[in-house]
Amino acid sequence: MKKKKIMIIVGIVAVVLIGLFILPNLFGGKPSASSDQKAATEDLGIEYFEVPDIEQVYINGVVQPEQAEAFSKDAKMTSTPEIKVNNGDVVEPETILFTYEDKEITKEIEAQNNTLSKLATKKQNIYKKWNRAIDTYNKTKEEDRTTNGAAIDEQHQAEVDGVDEEILFSNETVADLSTKQFISTKAKFKGRVSIPEVKDENAPVLRLTSDGLYVAGKVNEKDLMKIAVDQKANLSVVSSGTTVTGKISYIDDNPPEAKATQGESSNAEGSMSNYNVKLSLDSLEGIKNGYHMQATINLGDSKPIEVPKKAVHEQDGKKYVLVNDFGSVIRRDVQVGEEKGENTIINSGLESADRIIVSSKKEVKEGDLIGEGTDESGEAAPAAKE
Structure with a gap:
């Protein structure tokens, strides 16, 4: 029995040894990650430039127009608006955008015009009655006359004057109503017209947006005290990688009012408040309303980044560099400045420790x-930035 146990133990050890050493050699087992990585970089012979590791604040935001207004239908707009501009037009302030008829006012004008027509008829009847009275007076013998001609004229003239006053009042009412019958809506600022293609009851008549754009972002309370108005920023479009420079133009001192869900406090322990931040853009090339952008704020007195010129590439008019990011090659679009010998200054597009x-x-x-x-020197390259 003891011998049998020894044989079983020897068999198990043999199987383990075969699994560890013999099978990998037979089937070309996978080398260790470190040897494979070393072989790959030795074959490629990559030379790196390390971007200085500096403290940065990141602000994510969305591009918005500096001014925007949607013109919705109101209760008085009982008729289809007559649009006076075209889709895509850039209009100046005080330009008439559209007009519409207030039909209630139109009804009042029609009522006043009916009154004027009746007053005109009434006036004509007074003159007819006046003329008949004069004729009767002239045909009556002098000794039979109960009044004189002057009294007849005075009576009928007073009636005419009364009607004329009513006519004047109605005409003034019509003139006043006419100024309100067609309502014109004017542009309050210079902007571009956008007319919705789908005309449903919820769609605005049109929208007006200024050509000036800015980035509306948020910063949490941890980073709030690290930034300041007029601080420079490097911004990149998330979807395309387009980079521009800009600066912080506004920081809100108060966080937006948070809406707490039922049974949950808006100041829940462990949460942080966010504050609205606006960033101006030095260039709008490649930037559209609604684009998502990330702004990078370098803290402290950072020197301009000088990168070897041979590291900067160009495609379709855009400058870019290749970056080893956690072991994979990614492209970063950059804005370049002046050249200094064999180096080029990078104004924006890079991140700390790239x-x-x-x-x-x-x-x-x-x-x-x-x-x-x-x-290239054979020394271990620094780990990719976190």
Whole structure:
């Protein structure tokens, strides 16, 4: 029995040894991650430029027009508005955008016009009666006359004057109502007209948006005291990577009022308030209303980043660099400044601790997996930034 147990133990050890050493060698087992990574970087021979690691604040936001107004239908708008501008027009302040008829006013004008017509008939009848009275007076013998001609004239003239007063009042009422019958809506600022294609009851008549754009973002209370108005910012479009420079133009001192759900306090423990921030843009090229952007604020006195010129590439008129980001090659669009010898100043587009690929023995491109590896000197390259 003891011998049998020994044989079983020897068999188990043999199986383990075969699994660890023999099978991997037979089937070309996978080398360790470190050896594979080292081989890859040695083959590529990548030279890096390290962006200085500086403290930064990130602000995510959405591009919005500086001024915007949607012109909705109101209760008085009982008729279809007559639009006086075209879709896409850029209009100046006080330009008439559309007019509409207030039909209630129109009804009042019609009623006043009916009154004027009746007053005109009444006046004509007074003159007819006046003329008949004069004729009767002239045909009556002098000794039979009970009144004189002057009294007849005075009586009928008073009646005419009374009707004329009513006519004057109605005419003034019509004139006043006529100024309110057609209501014109004017532009309050210079902007671009947008007319909805779908005309449903909830759609506005049109929208007016200014050509000036800014980024509306939020910053949490942890970073609020680190930023200030007029502080420079580097901004990039999330979808396209387009980069521009700008600055903080406004910081709200009060957080927006949070709406607490039932049974939950708006000041729940562990949560942080967010504050509204506005950022102006130095250029609107490649920027559209509604784009999502990320702003990077460099804290402290940071020097301009000088990158070797051979690390900067160009495609379709856009400058970019390739960055080793956690072992994969990504593209960062950048805005370049002046050249200084063999280097180029990068105004925006880079992030703190970016590892820029300057050169390589074998071509690398966006999307390649290259690992962290070693640099050209053979020393271990710094870990990708967190």
